[in-house]
Amino acid sequence: MYLLHGIAWPPKDIEPIGTIVVVYEDGSSHELSVVNRKDVANWWQPFDLENGIVAWQGENHSSTVGLHLSKFLLENKPIKELKFTGTGKAVWIVVGVSIGDSIPLVKEYTIIENNEWKPFNHKLGIKKDSIFDFSSLLDGPAGKHGRIVVKNGCFEFESKPGTRVKLFGCNLCYQANFLSKTKCEQVAETISRSGYNSVRLHHIDKFLGSQPPLKSTQIDADMQDKLDYLFFCLKNKGIYITIDLYTDRLIKAGDIPEIDKDIRIPFEYFCLVSENARNNWKEYSRNLLTHKNPYTGMTWAEDPALFQVGILNEDTIYDSWDKIPEAKRLFENKFTEYLEKNNIKVKDDISKKQVFVRFLSSLHSDMIQYARLFFKEINLKAIVSDVNFMEPICLSAIRKDLDVVDNHQYWDHPVFLDKDWQLPFKYKNTSTIKELAETPRSIMPSRIFGSPFTVTEYNYCYPNSYRAEGGVLMGAYSALQDWDAIYRFDYSTRDYFFDKVYPTYRFSIATDPVGILSEKIACMMFLRGDIAPASKAIPFILRDSKENPLAGMKERYPKEYSLLGLYSKIGTVIYKDGDKMNLIPSYFACGLDNMSSLPVAYYKAGIGFQELLEGIPLQKTGRIDFQGKSFESDTGEIAIDAVKGSFKAFSKRIECFCLPANTQAKGQYVFVSNGEAQSVISVTSMDGKNLPDSRRILILHIKDTQNSQIKFRGTSRTVLEDWGTLPILVRKGKATVNISFLNNRKTILKPLEIDGSAMRQINMTGAEYNLSTFNEFGTCLAYEIEVLE
Secondary structure, three states: OEEEEEEEOOOOOOOEEEEEEEEEOOOOEEEEEEEEOOOEOEOEOOOOEOOEEEEEEEEOOOOEEEEEEEEOOOOOOOEEEEEEEEOOOOEEEEEEEEOOOOOOOOOEEEOOOOOOEEEOOOOOOOOOOOOOOOHHHOOOOOOOOOOEEEEOOEEEEOOEEEEEOOEEEEEEEHHHHOOOHHHHHHHHHHHHHOOOOEEEEEOOHHHHEOOOOOOOOOEOHHHHHHHHHHHHHHHHOOOEEEEEOOOOOOEOOOOOOOOOOOEOOOHHHHHHHOHHHHHHHHHHHHHHHOOEEOOOOEEOOOOOOEEEEEOOOOOOOOOOOOOOHHHHHHHHHHHHHHHHHOOOOOOOHHHHHHHHHHHHHHHHHHHHHHHHHHHHHOOOOOEEEOOOOOOOOHHHHHHOOOOOEEEEEEEOOOEEOOOOOOOOEEOOOOOOHHHOOHHHHOOHHHOEOOOOEEEEEEEEOOOOOOOOHHHHHHHHHHHHHOOOEEEEEEEEOOHHHHOOOOOOEOOEHHHOHHHHHHHHHHHHHHHOOOOOOOOOEEEEEEEOOOOOOHHHOOOOOOHHHHHHHHOOEEEEEEEOOOOOOOOOOEOOEEEOOOOOOOOOOEEEOOOOHHHHHHOOOOOOOOEEEOOOOEEEOOOOOEEEEOOOOEEEEEOOOEEEEEEOOOOEEEOOOEEEEEOOOOEEEEEEEOOOOOHHHOOEEEEEEEOOEEEEOOEEEOOOOOEEEEOOEEEEEEEOOEEEEEEHHHOOOEEEEEEEOOOOOEOOOEEEEOOEEEEEOEEOOEEOOEEEEEEOO
């Protein structure tokens, strides 16, 4: 028996959601159990199951949706009736029932070397002075111009007032921060040649913390020495450092009286409600920040290379405060104290929920104030960040009092189907262009005008087939939004990823050719400034009043508002009654309240909001088309079309295209015809000149790469069961690139290894270049053009 079915509002666990009683003509019967995440699952963002393939798929306003086809064995005799009964644990939708012969449902899908996939020669490092050596974009050593400070809502150097500073960075995580001295020097060199002028040393506290029997706040001297030398090497290359003071440090049983067991990540929640936890955080932070680095001769707190410090990583608690029983009790007790102290009487459950959100916001604010007093005590002058995750409006009430607004975002982050961080993982394996650049679009409103905005974690995650879009979309839209810093998560999580080539693994782009190449486009667009900021803004105005405090608003920004970030700069403006509102140059403004007496037109979010925005007159350049799912920036440099699944960005020095299979696109000078499967194709001037005048041009033709023997559950590639092994394989692909200004000119075409070294030289004449990932000289994703005349 085959069922075409789905469920809505499913339970979290693997458990029955319904039963089927099969009654046969001979009077016998038996009962079948239909199990969540085995036979059927949520019809939103469906994925293949052990006994259920996604047989139908579509889209609604917010998500992909689908139905599963499941198979159940019956006895071989006539059926009289079927009785379907739900357990009440989900809404069960049975669309169709069929009886037939037994055929396999879920076919294991493994990628192997064949006519569609060939080995790619991945390499570590970047050849000095090659076209991939971006180290000239750095200005070392870090701190030579004094500290990075906040001025007029942006970063600038202390001793170079008025000079804007933008930071293009990556994360080094876990063991990747604790290396031999030789390897530290090699890594700093590779990071600088990648064009990164900043690094987030992340999850360092997991390995800095001492081993028993010492306290969890004490720091292991050998590990500190390794980290100090890495800091020193990065600083010398002109790379600025940011850290968080809690990410993953083990807090041992007894270190905090309220906790009688070892804990890790929930510790940040305890810091918000426990003075003992705060003191533990402060003691560790003091040991780290006041320690003198023997290689720089300065404490970490003194060193201008440490430009930003996060108090607690991803400590946003609005949806998770009650997940840890020990912490939940402390939050509930603190809430009772909060009500009594502020003489608050809650009338009903709705009122209580609103007050509780305000209470949670107040805990964040209290922790920030506590940290600031401590930083003043140790004379730390670095920029301070916190609440660096999520986008509810109430966070704006907290972020407005920080030095910088920081946020994180991922496209296709793995979902754990069994145990955390253990296979199998669930992925969407879809294009974010089809979702109108949901990453980074959905975090755009969380920026607060008047404060710098940074993204210290972003990734378009392996093994998503479309992840080459990542550097392109993040580079282009962070430049359009005029953000201040972006950081890929991560460059590496393992020390041994710097020793030799490993299979592509999780987030680490050191192991991923697609991530490495995509970041080169982001660097040019954002750090070099090839894509211009939007001409004006469309602010979202939030009123912070006594009657309706901003700190109590758990709502999220309307999706329609975030879509305006594909056209112009967007972000939040906060004002209180009686304050003078200062708007940056704006087309119009949006918000949740009724507003009047603004210097620009104002549109209230709510029912009909999209229809209101559809009719707004625009300047000559740019396009806003909600119905057609097509947007063009007010600069005219960026265009995205979700229906076609295409994207392009072009300026005087770069032209870049994300194209589906068998499609074409045109920029100002470049015409591209893409062959099989999606491609990212870019043409970039690499000598600082505009494209028509450039004598050194980089072409990237990025196709999907996957590990050999990577194994998925079904051909949709939405459930990963095995990471696979070496060699890394690249997908077959061809493209034709016509560069108009090279017509009748002589050039040398150099197919490139991923480290920037030339595989061979080919004399060419004319504007047309036929690219293929498979060639007689090997597989190739990048080319250098040397223009001779």
